[in-house]
């Protein structure tokens with residue numbers, strides 16, 4: 001590892017690295033990925049252990065504070081989070097400004113940015129107390145906002161949060177409950193939702209996290225920095241891949257189903273087709289994404305619980321994976337399923353509309369973004385993010401008067 005800042009101050013030399021293939025933008029002690037081995041650790045704990053032995057709020061505590069909570073800390077943290085789940089009533093009017101068919105990510109980018117207009121006591125990014133309360137507010141209110149975006153889109157009344165439920169259970173009720181009937185949380189679905197949240201909670205310096213850091217480095221407020229991350233996550237090469245992946249599987253299903261998978265894979269391998277296998281490949285993982293394995297397990301559990309074991313999209317996905325794992329094109333390029341490959345099938349089975357998939361990802365990733373933002377701002381050496389460029393445009397020249405151009 002070369003500390004290029006020293007080299008720059010001594011020689012004026014800087015690196016050219018579009019896409020940041022070989023540039024570390026920061027030091028971090030939050031998340032570790034070993035891409036070659038397919039390992040993912042949050043604060044040193046393997047994702048497999050966290051996903052099976054902790055709940056999402058434990059993981060939030062871990063990401064924010066560096067350690068897993070003990071019983072007392074857990075209780076206190078849960079109480080703190082549930083005391084902030086309501087959103088300001090004015091948010092409903094803000095929501096009404098959107099068309100009903102607006103994409104939930106467009107709505108969420110707006111709503112999350114707008115939180116800074118409601119909570120003035122948590123907008124100073126350089127004030128640790130402000131950052132702490134902004135963190136709690138964001139983690140608490142995201143399920144409420146995501147469910148509001150859904151309910152608004154389908155024209156149903158909003159459900160207020162119920163704080164005697166778990167974080168995931170409360171979210172499911174706000175999504176699928178209606179005021180006129182009691183909503184019973186299914187524990188298998190609740191656990192699956194919680195696992196989806198855990199698996200998406202952080203992933204070191206990906207595009208949206210780097211966006212949050214860069215945006216926050218100017219000293220803007222935490223809500224604005226997170227809204228910038230939401231906008232970045234929306235793209236199909238990043239968080240939008242789960243939506244794109246499910247659309248891809250449905251497309252194959254509609255055009256001949258499992259019998260046509262081989263033909264589709266040939267299309268993917270043809271560089272001129274412009275078709276990518278969504279939910280496959282990763283900048284850092286050159287092995288199986290450990291989150292994809294856990295997500296596949298969850299997929300089995302949820303489909304069995306809902307009597308959907310014969311779901312044709314799941315069979316299709318497994319066939320795609322089988323072909324890819326044996327095909328030279330994918331093997332040589334080390335392309336494996338990523339977290340998005342199976343998450344769409346699970347969410348669809350739960351009843352979450354495809355358009356909301358990236359919204360669920362946003363909900364879960366918010367804690368990672370805040371933890372990364374806190375880490376950056378607390379670093380005494382932190383500076384505003386300001387990449388250099390390699391200028392390749394015209395040399396200095398004179399403006400020709402308009403009549404002579």
Ligand code: ACO
Pocket residue numbers: 236237238239241268275276277278279280281282283284333335338339340
């Ligand atoms: N389908 C087909 N070919 C692929 C795919 C894919 N999904 N991903 C990479 N490749 C090929 C590239 O064409 C390239 O081939 P080449 O060497 O012959 O030119 C090679 O594999 C290397 O790929 P790059 O694009 O250089 O890899 P990069 O690290 O820049 O991209 C990315 C990573 C964006 C994730 C890419 O694999 C992709 O677009 N995947 C599909 C979208 C997706 O699933 N995104 C979710 C990522 S995980 C997340 O954000 C939660």
